[in-house]
Amino acid sequence: MSRYAAPLFALLGAIGFAVTIWMIFTDTPLQFSWQPNERHVVLATGSGSLFFNQKIFFWHVPHAIMLFLAVGVAGVSSIGFLTKRNPKWDDVALASVEVAVAFGAVTLLTGMIWAKAAWGHWWIWEKRLTMSLLLWMTLVGYTIVRRFAGASGERIAAAMAVFAMIGVPFIYTMVGAGDNHPQAGSEGNVATLNADMRPAFWSSMVTFLCWFLALVITRVQSARMQREVRELREKGLDAGVLE
């Protein structure tokens, strides 16, 4: 990983951020609502329009997708760490979990703001909300373990990441058939999103992917440096150079 990667992605994210905000407020239709009985996001004609509240969609969905992406990355690299015992894998897992906690917090908060406007409640025990919350809590548990469990925390946390990844389908099935979460496009396929929303949505996706990558790469690098400093210190202590 070159040392220019993180600044490059951060720059792309910054440019994309400005572009996305511009597109969200100029290019996308305002009269937009979600009717309680419909599964799809549709152009509204009647009452119940969300007006500006709908704009949060362009932040909420990319963050949620990044959250699940990060959990996948953390789970797979934790499997790598537990089988290969190479701490490089652990750096990646730690970085993606910490970034996932941040992205998950944004997902939950933006979702709650939207839910208050659309459903009239801050929180509903609905399938995807429950899944995201439980997953997020497991990730917060991961960071707590990393912080307070000492030397064996790495392995315990890695096992948590693996279990969290396998647990996702169970949590999804668990909350029953009531998936009345609004879907982006028909049947949740974002490729079928309304044509006038598509440019803003994809620009937002790319922006937050860049931002996500910049954060993960930076955190991986800092975790690696922390580890190297620790190892050097131990070496120095062994050699009697350090006190």
Next chain:
Amino acid sequence: MSTLQHAARIAWKDLRIELRSKEIIFTMMFFGGLLAVIYSYVFPTNLDMIKLAVPGMLWVTIAFAGTIGLSRAFDRERENDTMRALLLAPIPRISVFLGKAVAIAVLVLLVALVIVPMLVLLLDVPLFDNPGPLLISLLLGAIGFAVIGSVFSAALIKVRSRDVLLPVIIYPLLVPLFMAGTSITAGLLAGDSEKVGFWMGFLGLYDAAFLVVSLWIFESMVIE
């Protein structure tokens, strides 16, 4: 001897210690009974309402009492530093894991078998109408709890704040299990056999998936 025989021997060792001292069984059972008494005065005693609350009471008690038993069972290995001896023994590590998990599952099941009559007695709910499915769900719940709990308790044995961290780690992972357990109990109380069937399958699948991963992961968790 095969892996399973070794595992059975370790499980029997744990249970025999327990049968002699009766420490975990008595404390867990008393704690479970205490919770049942607390429930019966902190929740409304209206029979219709209590029927809706009892599944939650039953499984929350299993979670709390189970955590007590879990940390005590592994504390015992730590106090005498016998975990190292177990791991050094010329047997597969998987046997150690399976033996510990079986012993804990038995203890959790015993607590459940005490708490159910307590709830029936104190709250007058008809939990005994379908003893078969209830027993199967308790068995599956105890197995899942013991499997996930053993993996993390074994890894936490050297960690100072293990008693605080254990619930932080295992409860989020166990939520689907408790959800399935409460749904089965609620389905039995409501006479909804379709619901019971679905959640029983869910619970079985959950146990199987986490058992397979635990068997694979345990070895790398306890490397000293």
